Amino acid sequence: MSYVIEAKNINKHFYDPVDYHVLRDISFRIKKGEFVSIMGKSGCGKSTLLYILSTMDSDYTGELYLGGNLLSGQDQKELARVRNVHIGFVFQFHYLLPEFTVLQNVMLPALKLGRKPASQVKEDAMKKLELLDIGDQAHKLAHRISGGQKQRVAIARALINDPDIIMGDEPTGNLDSRNSENVFNIFRELCDKGHLSLLVVTHDIDFAKKTDRILEMEDGRIIGGNDI
Numbered sequence: 001m002s003y004v005i006e007a008k009n010i011n012k013h014f015y016d017p018v019d020y021h022v023l024r025d026i027s028f029r030i031k032k033g034e035f036v037s038i039m040g041k042s043g044c045g046k047s048t049l050l051y052i053l054s055t056m057d058s059d060y061t062g063e064l065y066l067g068g069n070l071l072s073g074q075d076q077k078e079l080a081r082v083r084n085v086h087i088g089f090v091f092q093f094h095y096l097l098p099e100f101t102v103l104q105n106v107m108l109p110a111l112k113l114g115r116k117p118a119s120q121v122k123e124d125a126m127k128k129l130e131l132l133d134i135g136d137q138a139h140k141l142a143h144r145i146s147g148g149q150k151q152r153v154a155i156a157r158a159l160i161n162d163p164d165i166i167m168g169d170e171p172t173g174n175l176d177s178r179n180s181e182n183v184f185n186i187f188r189e190l191c192d193k194g195h196l197s198l199l200v201v202t203h204d205i206d207f208a209k210k211t212d213r214i215l216e217m218e219d220g221r222i223i224g225g226n227d228i
């Protein structure tokens with residue numbers, strides 16, 4: 001069985017101002033093509049875990065594998081490379097650059113990676129926008145489109161480097177129920193079509209119930225939905 005993510009005994013402390021053991025022996029795996037949500041009360045450690053899984057925080061103990069490769073202990077340069085090549089991000093707030101066009105926003109992570117010429121990146125970005133049904137918005141400035149469209153652009157941007165997994169922190173937190181369902185359907189389709197995996201932190205139970213599995217967290221531990 002190939003796993004996109006494998007976490008083994010992840011522990012994390014904050015020392016601010018006293019020792020706070022925020023993540024406690026977190027172990028779980030995510031299969032290729034799986035769509036997993038993480039739920040739990042505010043403050044239980046979901047975002048802290050997502051920061052670690054997304055390689056943005058390397059200050060923890062335990063082992064983290066992405067596609068079978070051990071990430072724990074790697075230097076920041078290698079972690080940045082892994083992040084750019086293998087992981088796409090979608091947040092509650094889309095963080096699009098408002099004075100750039102939709103197309104330019106989607107192109108940016110690929111231009112930053114520098115693997116393809118700009119003309120190829122432009123073509124790829126257009127394809128992602130069309131996949132998300134917003135090709136007709138490509139040349140608009142990012143601040144001139146609706147909230148639901150912005151989130152689709154953010155998803156197109158997350159897909160531009162063809163990642164193995166998309167990680168979302170409340171990706172539908174700012175959307176109404178119709179747009180939220182749209183985003184769910186897009187994620188579902190991406191998982192079903194292309195071996196992409198999804199890991200989404202959400203407070204939206206209706207959204208989570210439709211994912212393949214809910215990892216339930218409480219006080220820094222996984223208390224439900226684990227398959228190990």
Ligand SMILES: Nc1ncnc2c1ncn2[C@@H]1O[C@H](COP(=O)(O)OP(=O)(O)OP(=O)(O)O)[C@@H](O)[C@H]1O
Nearest residue numbers: 014015016022040041042043044045046047048049
């Ligand atoms: N930099 C930090 N220093 C000290 N404590 C922190 C820090 N960041 C988070 N915490 C604490 O760690 C705990 C977990 O925070 P985290 O943001 O991971 O929770 P969460 O489950 O994502 O919450 P929410 O659903 O409200 O976003 C909280 O008690 C928080 O106050």
